[in-house]
Amino acid sequence: MNTKTIHIKSFGCQMNKLDSSLVTAALAERGFLLTGKATEADAVLINTCSVREHAEDRVLSHLGHLRHLKKTRPQLVVAVIGCMAQRMGEKLLAHEAVDVVAGPGQLHEVPELIDNALADHQKRMHVLDNIRQPAASETIRDISERLDAFELAYDSDANHIKSQAFIRAMRGCNNFCTYCIVPYVRGPEVSRAPQAIIEQAGKLVGQGIRQITLLGQTINAYRYTAGDRTYTLADLLEQVSAIDGVRWVRFITSHPGQFDTSILQVMADLPKVCPYLHIPAQSGSDRVLKAMNRGYFAARYVDLIDQARATVPDLAVAGDFIVGFPGETNADFEATEAMIRRVRYKNCFVFKYSPRPGTHADKRLADDVPAEVKQARNARLLEVISEIAETDNRAFLGKTLEVLVEGPSKKPHLNKAENQDNPQLIGRTSSDYIVVFNGPETLAGKFANVRITKTAALTLFGELT
Ligand code: 5AD
Ligand code: SF4
DSSP, X not given: OOOOEEEEEEOSSHHXXXXXXXXXXXXXXXXXXXXXXXXXXXXXXXXXXXXXHHHHHHHHHHHHHHHHHHHHOTTOEEEEEEHHHHHHTHHHHTSTTOOEEEOGGGGGGHHHHHHHHHHHOOOEEEOOSOTTXXXXXXXXXXXXXXXXXXXXXXXXXXXXXXXXXXXXXXXXXXXXXXXXXXXXXXXXXXXXOHHHHHHHHHHHHHTTOOEEXXXXXXXXXXXXXXXXXEEEHHHHHHHHHTSTTOOEEEEEOOOSTTOOTHHHHHHHHOTTBOSEEEXXXXXXXXXXXXXXXXXXXXXXXXHHHHHHHHHSTTOEEEEEEEESOTTOOHHHHHHHXXXXXXXXXXXXXXXXXXXXXTSHHHHHSOOOSOXXXXXXXXXXXXXXXXXXXXXXXXXXXXXEEEEEEEEXXXXXXXXXXXXXXXXXXXXXXXXXXXXXXXXXXXXTTSEEEEEEEEEOSSEEEEEEO
């Protein structure tokens, strides 16, 4: 029996977190024990992100620490998996600290690769050579099922009672936005069979899960053909929604190009489908959108959001924006600011353009917006987004909202006097608003009604009713 210990560190998006959870489940099945401390582990696994240079720098600096650690513990095995592994391959393998490199397409092999490295301390690498070739789709489909079939025995956030789970609906991306590394490291779009997803959702509900989030890089591109029927995201939402025990189902992330309005109709018709859309615009300037290869113009995006709001009452809209894309002028930036003011997002993530090797933008366009301009534009957008959210959130004052309680708040927001006897809990509404209130810890994982008494840009505060 293997009684090796492993420490896992995960960088990046929800998709990466899900991959980490699944690999952890696969490792546990092989007898590995989890440890919270790298200094006590036989092996360290790092799941990496390549979406911006900053994310890669953090991984490299972490590998620097591990190189030090290996000086005192030469038997330590370090495995690097995920997007950076796929992008950098040999370069990562050559790093002094690294023993195993495996790409997002090879995650099912990770336990065996680590076991072998623990036995012989040889370096080994497994990444897909031609990730965009049609043959790779089949490999990925096959692998995807083997990894995704693992039961999620592990919750990355141990403080919180598990009442929600992520299920992968699809992998990869075919959009090739010119700035983005994802299509190169995660490969082509591959949708999972609806039956596999439904079965998984059913099992999770049996374990007490009440909210399911379907994941995909461009989730609205979900398509699965079986016989003469093609299943879309709207069908999938309907099917998950029909499972007894599922209370809420949501999905991330949507692409605004070719957004099928049947998704909005399902959202409006089925009470379990959460009125929440994360639908990044990336820019409000048509010139920049074209250079980004986003496949839509600003007016079309705004129309889509208007239509969504007209169809789905109380819809919350979230987005992403990139500032400082090559050639972005003041006028382009102002168009983005105007779009944000027009759409009035619940919240947005703002990123400074980071050239990614191998992408079209990196090869063809100069990264010509100075760092300080990117910084200023980033700060400006965050200011505008926050000002809008602060104003709009006031509409919740005095209203009672249903929340799914996640658990105790890690950063108490209120002072002791207000904190009463009960701990401060954190919950989320179906439209993804964060609500902080005092209540018994036994509420974790359950639904509760909270009357809102105070609001801020990112958080609503209230009292249990
Ligand atoms: N530079 C900056 N931001 C990027 N994103 C993707 N690629 C880049 C890049 N090269 C952002 C997009 C995307 C989010 C996940 O990351 O806004 O929606
Ligand atoms: Fe990247 Fe664009 Fe695909 Fe999103 S849709 S993962 S931004 S290429």
